[in-house]
Amino acid sequence: MTAVAITETEGEYNFAYLDEQTKRMIRRAILKGIAIPGYQVPFAAREMPMPYGWGTGGVQVTAAVLGREDTLKVIDQGSDDTTNAVAIRGFFEKTAQVKTTSATKDATIIQTRHRIPEKELTEDQILVFQVPIPEPLRFLEPRETETRKMHALEEYGLMHVKLYEDIAHHGRIATTYAYPVKVADRYVMDPSPTPKFDNPKIDNMKALQLYGAGREKRIYAIPPYTKVKSLDFDDHPFEVQKFDKPCGLCGARHVYLDEVVLDDQGGRMFVCSDSDYCEERRADGHLGDMAANPAASHLAGKSSGTAKTEAGE
């Protein structure tokens, strides 16, 4: 019999999981990304113990940047409590033993998928994005060899043609998320699949933005105070989504809202996608018109990561 031997080595991972050499490789890519804002730096992304497409790029960037003194916040769809955010936060709690928080203001590093917090970020914060497809030109030209040339020559005509065809067909630019931007007047960049509502936040942001795409093996960055322009036309200027109603729970306006279906009779409400922002407002006494409605009570429930009492009930 061929005795199969397994030696127990589990639980002996380096700080923040990655080995030091891998961290150095990622760190060097981050430095290049910062020096060339919006340019996608190739890096040798490692296999992570979570699937590609589930945040491996963001996780590698966070692991390379994270220090003992940091406080980490992880959000997915704006919320700290979605399953993938919970899983990633748990990963860093386990491998780096860092402090975690759901309060945007307390975090030094915020890893996000698909949203930017509503609260303005500060110079002392770093925002790490998980990116599925970093190449803004990919759906116009599938070949990397071609898109690389287009970036090299600053040849973005194809993108403008695509956006213009939208206008011709639909009367407007039919891109609602992952809306392309031009960084520091040079590189066209994909801001990751955040709704275009968040695009104005990445323009001239005080915090450093780092973008990690693990499967596609690219890192890019936007330094603080960098001009980031959403592509548009003089006769069709860029505009963001507007919601007719305020948040049903906290009454906030001018924030991104999720539509929540309450029943099968057409009952629905709109609530803040940024759960921390919403909770903080309710704690400060702001109440929306649905806050006392029993149908919405499960939405107003205290999230697992916070100690705040909810004012909505």
Added chain:
Amino acid sequence: MTARLLSAAALSPGFSDPVHQGQQVFRSVMMALARPGRLTAIEAAGIQPPAPLTPALAAMALALADYDTPLWLDPALARSDAVGQFLKFHTGASVMTSPLEATFALVSDARTLPALSSFALGTLEYPDRSTTLLIGVDSFTGGKAVTLTGPGIETTQPLRVSPVPVTFWDQAEDNTRLFPRGVDMVFAAGNEIVGLPRSTSITRSEA
């Protein structure tokens, strides 16, 4: 490599805690490049590199270089066997004679800084394939005043670096014009560093 072949200088202390010190030094360099021209503190205590390598320069080399990143040393550093051995021992990086092949260039005497265009500038398709210069200087108070603008700078950012070669700021302006190609620079004086990436525009102040 065996220990007896190494001089005592080579074994002089690098990071006592490579994981966390490496992370801290990297964060300083990252923030310095993200906020060009701003003085950023760097923690290099405990590192005792052989002269003329300074603790701040050594800390950056140890944090960023390894056997995947060829180094170029300026003549003053290249003359010292102890410096070469120290870097080899702590980073594993090989030392190149041509600045074109270097991922990082270590410069201890900024007055002898070669032309910026002699380093790897990257290509239009791969502008990241360029050299990052780590340059030791005396101070950020002397020398010509320049004003920086560009990514990472809210309005304008004043900067002085001393010493630099006479033609340095002309070269730095040319380097900016090459964008997205070009080199990135990090200056170190004492326990402070200043980043000057290729994305930064430079204007000469009157004073």
Added chain:
Amino acid sequence: MYVAVKGGEKAIRNAHRLMATKRRGDRSVPGLTLDQIAGQLAIAVTRVMGEGSLYDEGLAALAIKQARGDLIEAVFLLRAYRTTLPRFGYSEPVDTGAMLVERRISATFKDLPGGQLLGPTFDYTHRLLDFKLAADGELDTPLTAEVTETAMPRVTDLLSGEGLIEEDVQPEETAAVGDLTREPLSFPAGRDLRLQNLARGDEGFLLALAYSTQRGYGRTHPFAGEIRYGAVEVEFFAEELGFAVPLGRINVTECQMVNQFKGSAKVPPQFTRGYGLVFGQVERKAMSMAMVDRSLRCEELGEERTAPAQDEEFVMSHSDNVQATGFVEHLKLPHYVDFQAELDLVRRMRGEWFDRQAADQAAASDAIGSGATDTSEKEAAE
């Protein structure tokens, strides 16, 4: 409700606990041992080792057990473990000419030095379910023969003397071999990186691509020059010692496809080659790899690139099943923020569409002077 997933931590914990129970199955039935998996599901184990890029039967068996037999999940587990291992260097190239051969067949020659050796194979079995196996019936002892010292030169080496077949391109002694696990891939990639990519690539994907070339999507006229399976020695050049030391033996399948080639302006008519090498006895993968390798050499051989199997970027970007499954399955993650943005857009565009329709109809009915009713009105008002 799917959306909020409040208390996600607890839900995840409980889901994993349930999964562990499901994995164990009926507890009155003995659990599988790793020896059983490694010994009796050997081809699954070697597939996982190959696509997981880690030669360790025990760990591969564990991965298969943990993954409940989901081989792509097992490959993923092995890859994620592999990344954490320290790296000492690269082995010397294995010499498959010196293989301790267990099986060796050639479809191009009736007989050849060293002979044909059928070895363990499903080939020529009748694919009838074997009910005796279900009851673990008696087993005949296999026949054995003396180990012969006869050399078994590779078929491609036999042909090359005549110049009929292209020479193996000998890379320079000092040429660095690429490693796509350490360096980000850039195109065009060399053949070294292509072969590494294919060796790690998904068996099903390569099989489909190879099949497509047989059906005219980039035809390559392949013959199975030789397929050999057996043990080869892995050696590591120890810098301190100044010579190569053996690390152990691994079982591999090597396939050399021989392809008719009409020649080009630069190259005379001759046979060209495609190469496949995989861990274990995974012949289907080795053959597919060799066929796709040959297809991908179209540019080098001056052939027109028309088919998916000839497209380096297409093949290399989509062959990795760990990447592919991650990205396909990530659609399970919540996307409601983006969906909300699309919902808003589609609502507005629908409103405008129905308005336009209504206006057009009104104009049309005005023209003919009748009062047609508009059934779309209700929806347009939404």
